[in-house]
Amino acid sequence: MKPVKIRMKLTCRINLSREMPEAGSLLTSLIEKANREIFLKGVSEPHRGEAAQIGEWQLEGPNLTLEFTSGSRVRAPSAVLRFRKLLAEELGKKFRIGVRGIEVPSLTIELEGLKVSNENLWKIRNLEYVGEAKVERETLTLTLNPLGEAELKRNAVDRLLGLVLELAGEAEKPRAVEVHPIVMQGPQRLVKFRGDPARVAVELGWVKEFPGRGQWIYTPPYVRLLEAVEQILVEEVAEKLGFQPFLLPKLIPLEVMRRMPGYLEDIPEGMYYVCPPPRDPEAFFRFKQVLRVTGMVERGLLRETLKEPDYVLAPAQCEPFWSLFSHETLRLEDLPYKFYDRAGWTYRWEGGGVEGLVRVQEFRRVELVYFGSPEQVVEIRDQVRDEAVRVADKLFEMEWRVVAALPFYMREGEVGDLSESRNVAAYDIEIYLPYRGERDKAEWLEIAGCFVHKDKFVESFSIREARNRPLWTGCTGLGITRWVAAFLATHGFNPENWPKIVKEKFRGYKMPKSLQWPKENQ
Structure with missing residues (x-):
């Protein structure tokens, strides 16, 4: 697959612990420092044009809204976390103002240089966080649903991009045929x-x-x-x-299973899932009464009563x-x-x-x-x-x-x-x-x-x-x-x-x- 050019445009809203009209000049200097130093850290000279930058920004009460753009080096979601850290340190030290949370109401990603089949476009549209996906010539444009700070810290956007590129790449490579070479073999035995x-x-x-x-x-x-x-x-x-x-x-708790490479990502259909019951015996009152009267196991009532899956066998x-x-x-x-x-x-x-x-x-x-x-x-x-x-x-x-x-x-x-x-x-x-x-x-x-x-x-x-x-x-x-x-x-x-x-x-x-x-x- 030929190289894919990535462009991101992200809107971020940072919620502060109070209003800060006195900090306007500090914000300007922090944004300049982020664009000039923080977002370029670890990026080689030839690729600096791919690093994130903050463009327009606006402060309304305790809410700071910023517009990020980036290529593939220090992508916009990572830049948000870098700027949050810088902002929290400086505002806390100088004004005793804290950062309460981050929201990303808008994130658009353009992937230029992709051939995406209709079948794989349908799969991409159904991926988690994807609000819309469209293709024009060889450019795939993704519009993501709103994201929170937790998704940014889990690298959800990078994970999503990896899966999108994997799906898009399926159209360009022939399906691999597994070959299992014989490396040792015993003698033939008489069939009994x-x-x-x-x-x-x-x-x-x-x-x-x-x-x-x-x-x-x-x-x-x-x-x-x-x-x-x-x-x-x-x-x-x-x-x-x-x-x-x-x-x-x-x-096995799902949290442990999540760390097992390849299982939940590739073969979730190959496992038995376990739903723990609620601690309250009265939660099963309706189920027990129906069973006693009809002699039938009403699976729908069980589904309503049991907790969500928490384990696998x-x-x-x-x-x-x-x-x-x-x-x-x-x-x-x-x-x-x-x-x-x-x-x-x-x-x-x-x-x-x-x-x-x-x-x-x-x-x-x-x-x-x-x-x-x-x-x-x-x-x-x-x-x-x-x-x-x-x-x-x-x-x-x-x-x-x-x-x-x-x-x-x-x-x-x-x-x-x-x-x-x-x-x-x-x-x-x-x-x-x-x-x-x-x-x-x-x-x-x-x-x-x-x-x-x-x-x-x-x-x-x-x-x-x-x-x-x-x-x-x-x-x-x-x-x-x-x-x-x-x-x-x-x-x-x-x-x-x-x-x-x-x-x-x-x-x-x-x-x-x-x-x-x-x-x-x-």
């Missing part, structure tokens, strides 16, 4: 079982469908196998590599790990830190559809996270990958491969240079499922994603190193639910045909049954 594990598990009563979408009731034989698989992975991967256990919340499982160290300072000498969590469920709303036991909404996972220097984090990630591959190959005797992949929040479409592991953001471990067809045509099942975040989470959660040395993080999710499904798809349901280590850890059970279930009893 071709059944769909979900269908067979239902017939045998190992699982039973639950009314919730993508949810199952797992009965003793399945759970005994899951416990064995999970314990082997914990012992042979997590504990072997020195990871320590944590117990983490699975109810953990979609990543690692969210509390990063929150633990948010705004903390670490010493590189104390690192690396290696932790794992195996408690409870993880939840995702799978928009692409659920599938048997391999693509569900509610699943078990062992989550491993690691902090350290860049070299330490890359080494740990690769060790976890290699140990997980060893378990899949030598202990579970499954057919595996490792592909270089991209996290969902990276949109470039290309994995990049594979000659160094530090350049690979993610390795996915995949297993061949015979029931899906021939191995060279079938979709393999991802059972683990091994990630290096670089400093993405460090920056997002404001984690610092004592001497400002580079600090990276990474995580690996071992999807236990998928490991079990892959194991059953490979070896079937007869424990006599399972690898030795799994047979040894598979404990006895008593199968529950009724006259109608499971089907094999009929």
Whole structure:
């Protein structure tokens, strides 16, 4: 995309603590100082024409109104905050007058050099803060709704501009096609079982469908196998590599989720949201009476009573790990830190559809996270990958491969240079499922994603190193639910045909049954 020329025109109203007729000459000198010095700070000589300037201004009672213009260097919204700071310091010192607040009733932005499709123009018009958007030739003009001081401090305008430029750029570049190169692959194994594990598990009563979408009731034989698989992975991967256990919340506040890169921005449709109830039991009076009389759950009454969403059910499982160290300072000498969590469920709303036991909404996972220097984090990630591959190959005797992949929040479409592991953001471990067809045509099942975040989470959660040395993080999710499904798809349901280590850890059970279930009893 060719360079875009940005011009802004902003009207700002500053509310003062009292009228100040005696300060007219001071205001003139402060505005001159801002235009001559404050707004040019950090701007190189060739780009000074792009910096913000204050033009007309007017003082009426305790309200000061100013007109700002700018290009792309020290944009008008940033200039407002710089001037507010200067004004508050000088008025407070000389006249004991304070600044009570800032309003931006008008902000117009011209973006010259953009080609915007009708579809993307519609999307831009529906963005937060956009009052109107129009295109003439290759100039997009945005008129924003009124803004407050909080929006300016959150850099809302810069965030909006970034999203607008991203949407406009979609029209000029071809859609990227993700390519996941195979970087390692195990030997082909003799196929012993071709059944769909979900269908067979239902017939045998190992699982039973639950009314919730993508949810199952797992009965003793399945759970005994899951416990064995999970314990082997914990012992042979997590504990072997020195990871320590944590117990983490699975109810995640939206404020924590906001800091998780890519989730709320890119896949808000992939999460379950939780609305807390009001503390007053009487708030449910109408709902309870209707339920008692009609026997029906009136969702509309619940919607009226519940508070707004405040939480999500953990979609990543690692969210509390990063929150633990948010705004903390670490010493590189104390690192690396290696932790794992195996408690409870993880939840995702799978928009692409659920599938048997391999693509569900509610699943078990062992989550491993690691902090350290860049070299330490890359080494740990690769060790976890290699140990997980060893378990899949030598202990579970499954057919595996490792592909270089991209996290969902990276949109470039290309994995990049594979000659160094530090350049690979993610390795996915995949297993061949015979029931899906021939191995060279079938979709393999991802059972683990091994990630290096670089400093993405460090920056997002404001984690610092004592001497400002580079600090990276990474995580690996071992999807236990998928490991079990892959194991059953490979070896079937007869424990006599399972690898030795799994047979040894598979404990006895008593199968529950009724006259109608499971089907094999009929």
